[in-house]
Amino acid sequence: MARVYNFSAGPATLPEPVLKQAASEMLDYQGTGMSVMEMSHRSAAFKGIIETAEADLRELMGIPDNYKVMFLQGGDSLLFATVFMNLAPNKKADYIVTGNWSNKAVKEAEILGDAKVVATSKDKNFSYIPDCSDLDIRDDASYVYICQNETVHGNQFHTLPNTKGHVLVADQSSMFLSEPVDVKQYGCIHAGVQKNVGPAGVQIAIVREDLVPEDMPGVPTMLRFKTHIDKGSLYNTPPCYGIYICGLVFKWIKELGGLEVMKERNVKKATLLYDYLDSSKLFKPTVDPKDRSLMNVDFVTGDDDMDKKFVAEATEAGLSNLKGHRSIGGMRASIYNAMPYEGVQALVEFMDKFEKENA
Numbered sequence: 001m002a003r004v005y006n007f008s009a010g011p012a013t014l015p016e017p018v019l020k021q022a023a024s025e026m027l028d029y030q031g032t033g034m035s036v037m038e039m040s041h042r043s044a045a046f047k048g049i050i051e052t053a054e055a056d057l058r059e060l061m062g063i064p065d066n067y068k069v070m071f072l073q074g075g076d077s078l079l080f081a082t083v084f085m086n087l088a089p090n091k092k093a094d095y096i097v098t099g100n101w102s103n104k105a106v107k108e109a110e111i112l113g114d115a116k117v118v119a120t121s122k123d124k125n126f127s128y129i130p131d132c133s134d135l136d137i138r139d140d141a142s143y144v145y146i147c148q149n150e151t152v153h154g155n156q157f158h159t160l161p162n163t164k165g166h167v168l169v170a171d172q173s174s175m176f177l178s179e180p181v182d183v184k185q186y187g188c189i190h191a192g193v194q195k196n197v198g199p200a201g202v203q204i205a206i207v208r209e210d211l212v213p214e215d216m217p218g219v220p221t222m223l224r225f226k227t228h229i230d231k232g233s234l235y236n237t238p239p240c241y242g243i244y245i246c247g248l249v250f251k252w253i254k255e256l257g258g259l260e261v262m263k264e265r266n267v268k269k270a271t272l273l274y275d276y277l278d279s280s281k282l283f284k285p286t287v288d289p290k291d292r293s294l295m296n297v298d299f300v301t302g303d304d305d306m307d308k309k310f311v312a313e314a315t316e317a318g319l320s321n322l323k324g325h326r327s328i329g330g331m332r333a334s335i336y337n338a339m340p341y342e343g344v345q346a347l348v349e350f351m352d353k354f355e356k357e358n359a
Protein backbone atom coordinates (compact mmCIF):
# COMPACT_ATOMS: atom_id res chain seq x y z
CA MET A 1 0.00 0.00 0.00
CA ALA A 2 1.45 3.32 -1.05
CA ARG A 3 0.93 6.60 0.73
CA VAL A 4 -0.21 9.48 -1.47
CA TYR A 5 0.89 13.09 -1.37
CA ASN A 6 -2.00 14.48 0.62
CA PHE A 7 -2.70 18.19 0.06
CA SER A 8 -5.73 18.25 2.38
CA ALA A 9 -6.35 21.52 4.23
CA GLY A 10 -7.27 19.66 7.40
CA PRO A 11 -7.26 17.19 8.93
CA ALA A 12 -4.03 17.02 7.03
CA THR A 13 -0.88 15.09 6.36
CA LEU A 14 1.32 14.25 9.35
CA PRO A 15 5.05 13.45 9.41
CA GLU A 16 5.62 9.83 8.51
CA PRO A 17 8.17 9.25 11.32
CA VAL A 18 5.53 10.40 13.81
CA LEU A 19 2.93 8.00 12.43
CA LYS A 20 5.45 5.18 12.53
CA GLN A 21 6.39 5.90 16.12
CA ALA A 22 2.73 6.06 17.12
CA ALA A 23 2.17 2.72 15.37
CA SER A 24 5.11 1.13 17.17
CA GLU A 25 3.78 2.35 20.53
CA MET A 26 0.16 1.50 19.81
CA LEU A 27 -0.10 -1.66 21.90
CA ASP A 28 2.46 -0.84 24.56
CA TYR A 29 3.41 2.75 25.32
CA GLN A 30 6.93 2.65 26.78
CA GLY A 31 6.50 -0.45 28.89
CA THR A 32 3.15 0.50 30.39
CA GLY A 33 1.52 -2.48 28.64
CA MET A 34 -1.21 -0.27 27.24
CA SER A 35 -1.92 2.25 24.51
CA VAL A 36 -2.00 5.98 25.29
CA MET A 37 -5.70 5.72 24.38
CA GLU A 38 -6.27 3.34 27.25
CA MET A 39 -4.49 5.06 30.11
CA SER A 40 -5.80 7.38 32.79
CA HIS A 41 -5.22 11.04 32.17
CA ARG A 42 -4.12 11.13 35.81
CA SER A 43 -1.43 8.48 35.31
CA ALA A 44 2.27 9.22 35.63
CA ALA A 45 2.77 8.20 32.00
CA PHE A 46 0.23 10.68 30.69
CA LYS A 47 1.46 13.39 33.03
CA GLY A 48 4.86 12.90 31.40
CA ILE A 49 3.30 13.17 27.93
CA ILE A 50 1.42 16.42 28.53
CA GLU A 51 4.18 18.10 30.53
CA THR A 52 6.81 17.21 27.93
CA ALA A 53 4.52 18.42 25.14
CA GLU A 54 4.06 21.78 26.82
CA ALA A 55 7.77 22.14 27.59
CA ASP A 56 8.71 21.32 23.99
CA LEU A 57 6.12 23.75 22.63
CA ARG A 58 7.44 26.48 24.93
CA GLU A 59 10.96 25.82 23.74
CA LEU A 60 10.01 25.75 20.04
CA MET A 61 8.04 29.00 20.15
CA GLY A 62 10.07 30.73 22.85
CA ILE A 63 6.93 31.26 24.91
CA PRO A 64 7.68 33.67 27.78
CA ASP A 65 6.92 32.57 31.37
CA ASN A 66 4.05 35.04 31.73
CA TYR A 67 2.12 33.21 29.02
CA LYS A 68 -0.05 30.18 29.80
CA VAL A 69 -0.57 27.24 27.46
CA MET A 70 -3.87 25.35 27.27
CA PHE A 71 -4.76 22.13 25.46
CA LEU A 72 -8.48 22.45 24.79
CA GLN A 73 -11.42 20.80 23.03
CA GLY A 74 -14.59 21.96 21.30
CA GLY A 75 -13.04 22.90 17.96
CA ASP A 76 -11.15 26.04 17.16
CA SER A 77 -14.61 27.38 16.29
CA LEU A 78 -15.50 27.34 19.99
CA LEU A 79 -12.53 29.61 20.63
CA PHE A 80 -14.23 32.26 18.47
CA ALA A 81 -16.68 32.53 21.36
CA THR A 82 -14.43 31.80 24.34
CA VAL A 83 -11.76 34.28 23.25
CA PHE A 84 -14.39 37.01 23.27
CA MET A 85 -15.91 35.85 26.57
CA ASN A 86 -12.54 35.71 28.33
CA LEU A 87 -10.57 38.50 26.73
CA ALA A 88 -13.23 41.16 26.13
CA PRO A 89 -14.56 41.83 29.65
CA ASN A 90 -16.25 45.01 28.36
CA LYS A 91 -17.76 42.97 25.49
CA LYS A 92 -16.06 45.15 22.89
CA ALA A 93 -13.45 44.04 20.39
CA ASP A 94 -12.29 44.96 16.88
CA TYR A 95 -11.78 42.52 14.03
CA ILE A 96 -9.86 42.45 10.77
CA VAL A 97 -11.72 40.24 8.34
CA THR A 98 -9.57 38.65 5.63
CA GLY A 99 -11.51 35.49 4.84
CA ASN A 100 -13.83 32.75 5.92
CA TRP A 101 -12.36 32.12 9.38
CA SER A 102 -12.00 35.69 10.62
CA ASN A 103 -15.50 36.27 9.31
CA LYS A 104 -16.79 33.39 11.41
CA ALA A 105 -14.92 34.75 14.42
CA VAL A 106 -16.51 38.20 14.19
CA LYS A 107 -19.97 36.69 13.65
CA GLU A 108 -19.56 34.68 16.83
CA ALA A 109 -18.42 37.74 18.78
CA GLU A 110 -21.45 39.66 17.48
CA ILE A 111 -23.69 37.10 19.20
CA LEU A 112 -22.03 37.91 22.50
CA GLY A 113 -21.41 41.63 22.33
CA ASP A 114 -20.06 44.52 20.33
CA ALA A 115 -17.67 43.41 17.61
CA LYS A 116 -16.59 45.87 14.95
CA VAL A 117 -14.92 45.14 11.62
CA VAL A 118 -12.12 47.71 11.31
CA ALA A 119 -10.69 46.40 8.02
CA THR A 120 -11.63 43.80 5.45
CA SER A 121 -10.62 42.53 2.03
CA LYS A 122 -14.10 41.27 1.22
CA ASP A 123 -14.35 43.67 -1.76
CA LYS A 124 -11.94 41.46 -3.72
CA ASN A 125 -13.03 38.10 -2.35
CA PHE A 126 -10.27 38.13 0.28
CA SER A 127 -7.47 37.96 -2.28
CA TYR A 128 -5.26 40.32 -0.28
CA ILE A 129 -4.48 41.67 3.20
CA PRO A 130 -5.73 45.23 3.67
CA ASP A 131 -3.42 48.02 4.80
CA CYS A 132 -3.44 47.77 8.59
CA SER A 133 -0.95 50.50 9.40
CA ASP A 134 -3.46 53.12 10.57
CA LEU A 135 -6.80 51.56 11.44
CA ASP A 136 -9.69 53.19 13.19
CA ILE A 137 -9.46 51.04 16.30
CA ARG A 138 -11.80 51.97 19.11
CA ASP A 139 -9.99 53.25 22.21
CA ASP A 140 -11.89 50.87 24.44
CA ALA A 141 -11.66 47.79 22.17
CA SER A 142 -10.34 44.97 24.37
CA TYR A 143 -8.31 43.52 21.52
CA VAL A 144 -7.74 43.49 17.77
CA TYR A 145 -8.37 40.12 16.16
CA ILE A 146 -6.84 38.56 13.06
CA CYS A 147 -6.78 35.19 11.38
CA GLN A 148 -3.08 35.25 10.55
CA ASN A 149 -3.36 32.66 7.80
CA GLU A 150 -6.71 32.20 6.08
CA THR A 151 -6.92 28.51 5.28
CA VAL A 152 -9.69 28.81 2.70
CA HIS A 153 -8.69 32.01 0.90
CA GLY A 154 -4.94 31.38 1.01
CA ASN A 155 -3.73 34.72 2.33
CA GLN A 156 -1.39 35.43 5.23
CA PHE A 157 -0.30 38.41 7.30
CA HIS A 158 3.45 38.65 6.71
CA THR A 159 3.60 41.71 8.95
CA LEU A 160 1.32 42.17 11.92
CA PRO A 161 -1.25 44.99 12.00
CA ASN A 162 -0.55 48.16 13.93
CA THR A 163 -2.92 47.66 16.86
CA LYS A 164 -2.05 51.07 18.35
CA GLY A 165 -1.20 49.56 21.68
CA HIS A 166 -4.18 47.23 21.83
CA VAL A 167 -3.84 43.54 22.55
CA LEU A 168 -3.50 41.39 19.43
CA VAL A 169 -5.34 38.07 19.22
CA ALA A 170 -4.47 35.71 16.37
CA ASP A 171 -5.99 32.54 15.03
CA GLN A 172 -2.90 30.70 13.78
CA SER A 173 -4.56 27.34 13.07
CA SER A 174 -3.20 26.78 9.59
CA MET A 175 0.24 28.27 10.22
CA PHE A 176 0.91 27.12 13.78
CA LEU A 177 4.61 26.15 14.08
CA SER A 178 5.22 26.79 10.38
CA GLU A 179 7.63 29.66 11.12
CA PRO A 180 9.01 31.55 14.11
CA VAL A 181 6.63 34.03 15.74
CA ASP A 182 7.35 36.58 18.46
CA VAL A 183 4.83 35.51 21.09
CA LYS A 184 5.30 38.79 23.03
CA GLN A 185 3.53 40.62 20.20
CA TYR A 186 0.29 38.81 21.02
CA GLY A 187 -2.14 38.69 23.90
CA CYS A 188 -3.43 35.37 22.68
CA ILE A 189 -2.59 32.87 19.95
CA HIS A 190 -5.00 30.01 19.32
CA ALA A 191 -4.95 27.13 16.87
CA GLY A 192 -6.78 23.96 16.02
CA VAL A 193 -3.98 21.44 15.60
CA GLN A 194 -5.56 19.41 12.77
CA LYS A 195 -4.07 21.71 10.14
CA ASN A 196 -0.36 21.68 10.83
CA VAL A 197 0.34 19.84 14.06
CA GLY A 198 -1.80 16.84 14.90
CA PRO A 199 -5.11 15.01 14.70
CA ALA A 200 -8.50 16.72 15.01
CA GLY A 201 -9.84 17.23 18.51
CA VAL A 202 -7.14 19.38 20.14
CA GLN A 203 -6.82 23.15 20.21
CA ILE A 204 -3.89 24.99 21.69
CA ALA A 205 -4.33 28.43 23.19
CA ILE A 206 -1.45 30.56 24.42
CA VAL A 207 -2.51 33.53 26.50
CA ARG A 208 -0.80 36.28 28.47
CA GLU A 209 -1.65 35.59 32.08
CA ASP A 210 -2.65 39.13 33.08
CA LEU A 211 -5.45 39.03 30.48
CA VAL A 212 -7.14 36.00 32.03
CA PRO A 213 -10.09 37.03 34.20
CA GLU A 214 -10.19 35.78 37.79
CA ASP A 215 -13.94 35.68 37.98
CA MET A 216 -16.53 35.29 35.23
CA PRO A 217 -20.03 35.37 36.69
CA GLY A 218 -22.60 33.49 34.63
CA VAL A 219 -20.01 31.76 32.46
CA PRO A 220 -19.90 27.93 32.53
CA THR A 221 -16.78 26.44 34.11
CA MET A 222 -15.54 24.77 30.92
CA LEU A 223 -15.61 28.05 28.99
CA ARG A 224 -13.32 29.90 31.40
CA PHE A 225 -9.66 29.93 30.48
CA LYS A 226 -8.79 30.09 34.17
CA THR A 227 -10.32 26.65 34.75
CA HIS A 228 -7.93 25.02 32.29
CA ILE A 229 -4.91 27.11 33.28
CA ASP A 230 -5.30 26.35 36.99
CA LYS A 231 -5.50 22.62 36.32
CA GLY A 232 -2.79 22.36 33.67
CA SER A 233 -5.39 21.37 31.04
CA LEU A 234 -6.48 18.49 33.27
CA TYR A 235 -9.68 19.93 34.76
CA ASN A 236 -11.55 17.22 32.89
CA THR A 237 -10.42 14.44 30.56
CA PRO A 238 -8.36 16.08 27.84
CA PRO A 239 -8.00 14.68 24.30
CA CYS A 240 -5.16 12.46 25.51
CA TYR A 241 -4.23 10.68 22.31
CA GLY A 242 -4.25 13.87 20.25
CA ILE A 243 -2.00 15.60 22.77
CA TYR A 244 0.38 12.63 22.58
CA ILE A 245 0.58 12.95 18.77
CA CYS A 246 1.15 16.71 19.05
CA GLY A 247 4.00 15.94 21.43
CA LEU A 248 5.58 13.61 18.87
CA VAL A 249 5.24 16.30 16.21
CA PHE A 250 6.94 18.84 18.51
CA LYS A 251 9.86 16.40 18.93
CA TRP A 252 9.99 15.91 15.15
CA ILE A 253 10.22 19.66 14.58
CA LYS A 254 12.88 20.01 17.27
CA GLU A 255 14.95 17.23 15.72
CA LEU A 256 14.81 18.95 12.34
CA GLY A 257 16.11 22.16 13.89
CA GLY A 258 13.06 24.12 15.05
CA LEU A 259 10.91 26.83 13.53
CA GLU A 260 13.66 28.60 11.57
CA VAL A 261 14.24 25.36 9.68
CA MET A 262 10.48 24.85 9.24
CA LYS A 263 10.24 28.29 7.70
CA GLU A 264 13.15 27.64 5.33
CA ARG A 265 11.54 24.40 4.19
CA ASN A 266 8.13 26.01 3.82
CA VAL A 267 9.46 29.01 1.85
CA LYS A 268 11.29 26.66 -0.49
CA LYS A 269 8.16 24.60 -1.16
CA ALA A 270 5.86 27.61 -1.58
CA THR A 271 8.34 29.37 -3.88
CA LEU A 272 8.54 26.34 -6.14
CA LEU A 273 4.77 26.21 -6.49
CA TYR A 274 4.09 29.96 -6.80
CA ASP A 275 6.91 30.42 -9.31
CA TYR A 276 5.37 27.75 -11.46
CA LEU A 277 1.89 29.28 -11.07
CA ASP A 278 3.18 32.73 -12.03
CA SER A 279 4.72 31.32 -15.19
CA SER A 280 1.78 29.08 -16.12
CA LYS A 281 -0.65 30.02 -18.87
CA LEU A 282 -3.31 27.61 -17.62
CA PHE A 283 -3.24 28.00 -13.83
CA LYS A 284 -3.53 31.31 -12.03
CA PRO A 285 -2.81 31.97 -8.35
CA THR A 286 -5.64 33.91 -6.71
CA VAL A 287 -3.87 35.95 -4.02
CA ASP A 288 -1.74 39.12 -4.34
CA PRO A 289 1.94 38.10 -4.37
CA LYS A 290 2.83 40.01 -1.21
CA ASP A 291 0.04 38.39 0.83
CA ARG A 292 0.29 34.79 -0.28
CA SER A 293 0.11 32.04 2.29
CA LEU A 294 3.09 29.73 2.68
CA MET A 295 0.70 26.99 3.71
CA ASN A 296 -2.46 27.11 1.58
CA VAL A 297 -1.91 27.80 -2.10
CA ASP A 298 -5.09 28.68 -4.01
CA PHE A 299 -5.26 28.63 -7.81
CA VAL A 300 -7.77 28.37 -10.65
CA THR A 301 -7.88 27.73 -14.36
CA GLY A 302 -10.94 29.97 -14.78
CA ASP A 303 -12.92 27.05 -16.20
CA ASP A 304 -14.86 24.83 -13.77
CA ASP A 305 -14.76 21.80 -16.04
CA MET A 306 -11.02 22.11 -16.47
CA ASP A 307 -10.63 22.44 -12.68
CA LYS A 308 -12.61 19.22 -12.21
CA LYS A 309 -10.60 17.39 -14.82
CA PHE A 310 -7.38 18.50 -13.19
CA VAL A 311 -8.44 17.41 -9.70
CA ALA A 312 -9.61 14.02 -10.99
CA GLU A 313 -6.42 13.32 -12.94
CA ALA A 314 -4.21 14.55 -10.10
CA THR A 315 -5.99 12.20 -7.70
CA GLU A 316 -5.34 9.32 -10.13
CA ALA A 317 -1.67 10.29 -10.08
CA GLY A 318 -1.46 10.06 -6.27
CA LEU A 319 -1.86 13.79 -5.60
CA SER A 320 -4.85 13.90 -3.26
CA ASN A 321 -7.26 16.52 -1.96
CA LEU A 322 -6.48 19.36 -4.35
CA LYS A 323 -10.07 20.48 -4.74
CA GLY A 324 -10.62 24.04 -3.49
CA HIS A 325 -12.92 24.80 -0.58
CA ARG A 326 -16.59 24.40 -1.50
CA SER A 327 -17.19 28.11 -0.89
CA ILE A 328 -14.74 29.33 -3.56
CA GLY A 329 -14.06 26.45 -5.95
CA GLY A 330 -10.87 26.08 -7.97
CA MET A 331 -7.91 24.30 -6.38
CA ARG A 332 -5.98 24.51 -3.18
CA ALA A 333 -2.74 22.80 -2.31
CA SER A 334 -2.09 22.78 1.42
CA ILE A 335 1.62 22.34 1.89
CA TYR A 336 2.00 22.15 5.64
CA ASN A 337 5.17 21.27 7.58
CA ALA A 338 4.72 17.56 6.95
CA MET A 339 4.46 17.89 3.16
CA PRO A 340 7.90 17.00 1.79
CA TYR A 341 9.56 19.10 -0.93
CA GLU A 342 9.27 16.04 -3.18
CA GLY A 343 5.48 16.23 -2.85
CA VAL A 344 5.42 19.79 -4.18
CA GLN A 345 7.90 18.83 -6.90
CA ALA A 346 5.60 15.98 -7.95
CA LEU A 347 2.66 18.38 -8.01
CA VAL A 348 4.47 20.96 -10.15
CA GLU A 349 5.67 18.29 -12.59
CA PHE A 350 2.14 16.96 -12.87
CA MET A 351 0.68 20.43 -13.41
CA ASP A 352 3.24 21.18 -16.09
CA LYS A 353 2.40 17.94 -17.89
CA PHE A 354 -1.33 18.60 -17.57
CA GLU A 355 -0.87 22.12 -18.92
CA LYS A 356 0.95 20.82 -22.01
CA GLU A 357 -1.68 18.15 -22.63
CA ASN A 358 -4.47 20.69 -22.34
CA ALA A 359 -2.91 23.61 -24.17
Ligand SMILES: *Cc1c(COP(=O)(O)O)cnc(C)c1O
Nearest residue numbers: 075076077101151171173174192
Ligand atom coordinates in the same frame (compact mmCIF):
# COMPACT_ATOMS: atom_id res chain seq x y z
C1 LIG B 1 -9.99 24.91 10.48
C2 LIG B 1 -9.90 26.26 11.05
C3 LIG B 1 -10.71 26.68 12.12
C4 LIG B 1 -11.82 25.84 12.71
O1 LIG B 1 -11.42 24.69 13.28
P1 LIG B 1 -12.46 23.63 13.88
O2 LIG B 1 -11.56 22.85 14.77
O3 LIG B 1 -13.01 22.87 12.73
O4 LIG B 1 -13.50 24.36 14.62
C5 LIG B 1 -10.52 27.95 12.61
N1 LIG B 1 -9.61 28.77 12.10
C6 LIG B 1 -8.82 28.42 11.06
C7 LIG B 1 -7.82 29.39 10.53
C8 LIG B 1 -8.94 27.15 10.51
O5 LIG B 1 -8.16 26.80 9.49
